[in-house]
Every structure is written in structure tokens, then in C-alpha cells.
Amino acid sequence: MAQVNLSSQTVLDQSQSELTMPLSYLWPLRFILGFQFFTAWVRRYFNAPQKLDYYAKSNIGHKFQSFLPHAFGPIKALVGYLVLRPHLAWDFLIVFSWIECLVGLCLMTGTLTRLAALGGVLLSFGMLFGNGWQGTTCIDEFQIGTVEGIACMVFLFAGAGSGSIDHWIHKKWDGYVKIGRWSIHLT
Amino acid sequence: MTNRPIGPEAVKTPLEPSIVRRKSWVMLIIAVVVTLLAYQLEHHGLWGKLTNYSKTPQINLSGTHVSQRDLSLSLYRTGGPATYGSFVVQVTLKGVSGRRPWEVWGPKTLASLPSSALHNRYHFQQVKTGPWGLVVPLAAMARLTLPLSASADHKLKGAHRAEIIVQDVSGLAWTTVVPIR
Numbered sequence: 001m002a003q004v005n006l007s008s009q010t011v012l013d014q015s016q017s018e019l020t021m022p023l024s025y026l027w028p029l030r031f032i033l034g035f036q037f038f039t040a041w042v043r044r045y046f047n048a049p050q051k052l053d054y055y056a057k058s059n060i061g062h063k064f065q066s067f068l069p070h071a072f073g074p075i076k077a078l079v080g081y082l083v084l085r086p087h088l089a090w091d092f093l094i095v096f097s098w099i100e101c102l103v104g105l106c107l108m109t110g111t112l113t114r115l116a117a118l119g120g121v122l123l124s125f126g127m128l129f130g131n132g133w134q135g136t137t138c139i140d141e142f143q144i145g146t147v148e149g150i151a152c153m154v155f156l157f158a159g160a161g162s163g164s165i166d167h168w169i170h171k172k173w174d175g176y177v178k179i180g181r182w183s184i185h186l187t
Numbered sequence: 188m189t190n191r192p193i194g195p196e197a198v199k200t201p202l203e204p205s206i207v208r209r210k211s212w213v214m215l216i217i218a219v220v221v222t223l224l225a226y227q228l229e230h231h232g233l234w235g236k237l238t239n240y241s242k243t244p245q246i247n248l249s250g251t252h253v254s255q256r257d258l259s260l261s262l263y264r265t266g267g268p269a270t271y272g273s274f275v276v277q278v279t280l281k282g283v284s285g286r287r288p289w290e291v292w293g294p295k296t297l298a299s300l301p302s303s304a305l306h307n308r309y310h311f312q313q314v315k316t317g318p319w320g321l322v323v324p325l326a327a328m329a330r331l332t333l334p335l336s337a338s339a340d341h342k343l344k345g346a347h348r349a350e351i352i353v354q355d356v357s358g359l360a361w362t363t364v365v366p367i368r
Binding site: 059061062063064065066067068069070072083084086089125128129131132133134135136139142145146149150153154157158 | 210213214217218221222225226228229230239240241242263264265266268269308309310311312324325326
């Protein structure tokens with residue numbers, strides 16, 4: 001009798017932990033997701049610096065303009081506005097690159113994970129509706145945009161789990177910031 | 188929202204299963220909506236014919252017009268690989284029903300086009316002259332002014348409309364019919 005009670009208790013614990021605990025298993029996904037954003041920045045600043053040379057033939061402005069023909073509504077308007085003002089477009093692309101760097105580092109280390117994941121969602125979905133129509137042999141930009149954006153969304157809702165700086169931060173601070181009537185969870 | 192405690196003890200409070208379930212549903216709905224919307228918009232994956240705009244070059248000629256003195260040709264490349272050009276080697280001007288062209292601009296003529304006859308709209312991706320015609324990168328938009336010879340000008344006089352054919356080196360061709368001003 002006692003044994004039956006014990007096992008039903010275990011089953012209950014198991015189903016509870018299935019609902020709340022498996023965050024820590026997502027560590028590899030979070031790390032690689034961060035790596036993808038971070039290396040976008042590394043490629044521009046270290047591997048191929050001509051991407052950030054305003055006067056180079058194949059800088060990122062060219063890639064950015066190529067979004068234009070089939071980008072989706074608001075993103076198309078933004079790209080169209082910026083490519084007619086190339087210096088402003090350039091500032092935008094530099095800021096975009098540094099946000100990618102910060103989002104990447106924060107996701108890899110699990111620092112302010114929810115805030116970084118929000119950045120990742122905006123970057124990914126922005127790209128998805130900008131160049132999601134590209135990809136010559138398969139529909140890869142669409143696949144990258146959806147998978148990275150939705151993976152970031154999961155971390156936006158769930159946070160980092162145990163293998164993270166946030167886990168350590170939580171010993172000192174719960175990660176909430178109060179702005180007016182909103183309480184925003186950053187970690 | 189629920190009244191979660193604020194402060195370090197908030198983190199230690201286990202999540203309510205009902206909240207986890209509700210958040211999962213919200214995430215699933217956002218994921219499905221975003222993915223299907225992008226799939227349909229960008230590739231016509233749900234209905235219509237499946238499309239990949241990046242496969243072969245596509246040049247849009249709308250905005251082109253013909254006057255008695257010249258052909259004002261508008262090129263906007265809307266499709267094909269982002270990494271490589273389309274190569275325009277021939278522009279033909281002809282009557283709508285006639286078989287013989289009124290005027291043909293070949294690769295060498297297009298290659299030696301003066302910069303005053305080539306106006307790009309955008310700064311980054313631009314139509315440029317190459318050794319054999321024009322190099323047209325993805326999303327480049329330009330207006331070319333091609334002067335008509337005296338004989339072509341003469342043939343234009345009786346007609347109301349003209350057909351313009353732009354040919355890529357691969358054999359791809361794009362056509363538009365415009366009224367003569």
C-alpha cells in the first residue's frame with residue numbers, strides 16, 4: 001500500500017518537473033543560437049572587414065539593398081527609406097551589427113537571457129520578413145529566420161536554466177525591473 | 188498577471204503548471220502564424236504556385252518610355268541570386284506586329300554607354316557597364332537613355348506603340364509594350 005502511494009507521488013513529481021524543469025536541457029540550443037548571432041558580428045569585424053568598408057564593392061549595404069524587391073510591407077518601407085539615404089543605412093547596419101554582438105554574447109553566456117532573447121526575436125523576424133524570400137537552391141533564409149526567431153522566443157518566455165550567468169545573478173537579484181506599472185523580467 | 192513575489196525569493200517559487208501550459212500555447216500560436224505567413228508571402232507555400240524568386244534573374248521594365256528621339260529604358264532587377272549579376276547584352280526596339288526591329292543595341296554599344304546615359308536610383312547595388320553589355324545586380328534600379336538613329340526615328344513616325352525586348356546573355360528575355368510619346 002505504502003509502495004503504491006510512493007509511486008503515485010513519484011509520477012506526480014515527474015509530471016510537475018516535466019512542466020517546469022527541463023530548461024537546463026536547452027543550454028546547447030541557447031549556446032549555438034548565441035553563436036550564430038555573435039559570429040555574424042565576428043565575420044564583419046575580423047574575418048572579412050571589407051563587409052564594413054563603406055567604399056568596398058561588396059559591403060553589407062549591398063546585401064541590405066538586395067532585400068528590397070520582395071521584402072514584406074513595413075520592412076520593405078524601412079529598407080526602401082534607408083537605401084535612398086546610404087549614410088543613414090550605414091549607421092543602421094553598424095548598430096544592427098553591435099546588437100547582434102551583444103545578443104550573441106548574452107545568449108551564449110545566459111546573461112540577461114530574456115532581454116537578449118527579445119533582441120534575438122526582433123533581429124531574426126526582421127531578417128525573416130526582409131530577406132526570407134532569398135536562397136537559390138533551397139528556401140534557406142526562410143528556414144533560418146523562422147527557426148532562430150522561434151528558438152529565441154522560447155528563451156524569451158522561459159529564461160536560461162542552470163548553465164548560465166543568470167543562475168548566479170538570481171542569488172542576488174530576481175531579474176525584475178519595475179517601470180511604472182509594469183514589472184519586466186530581464187533574466 | 189499573477190502576484191508573484193518580488194525579490195530573490197521570486198526565482199525560487201516554482202512556476203504554476205497552468206501558466207507554463209498557457210505560455211506554451213501562446214508560443215505555439217505565434218510560431219505557427221509567423222511561419223505560415225512568411226511561407227505564403229515569400230514562397231507561396233500554402234496556396235498558389237510554389238515560388239523561389241532567387242532562382243533565375245528577373246528584370247522589370249515598367250517605367251520605360253519611347254520618344255521620337257530616344258528610348259528611355261527603366262531596369263529594375265527583382266529576382267535571381269543575390270550574389271551574382273544578370274548580364275544584359277541586347278536591347279531591341281520594334282513595332283508591335285512587325286518582325287524586323289527598328290533599332291538594336293548590341294553588347295559593344297551597351298558596354299560603351301557613357302555615364303551620362305546611365306542613372307542609378309540607389310547607392311549600393313548599381314547597374315554598371317561591363318566588357319560585354321550591362322551588369323545588373325539584384326535590386327539595382329537604373330534609367331538608361333539610348334538615342335535613336337535617324338532611320339529608326341523615321342520608322343517610329345507612323346506607329347503609336349513600340350515593343351522593347353531586353354535580353355540576358357543566358358537567353359532570358361523581358362518584354363514590354365509602351366506608347367510612343
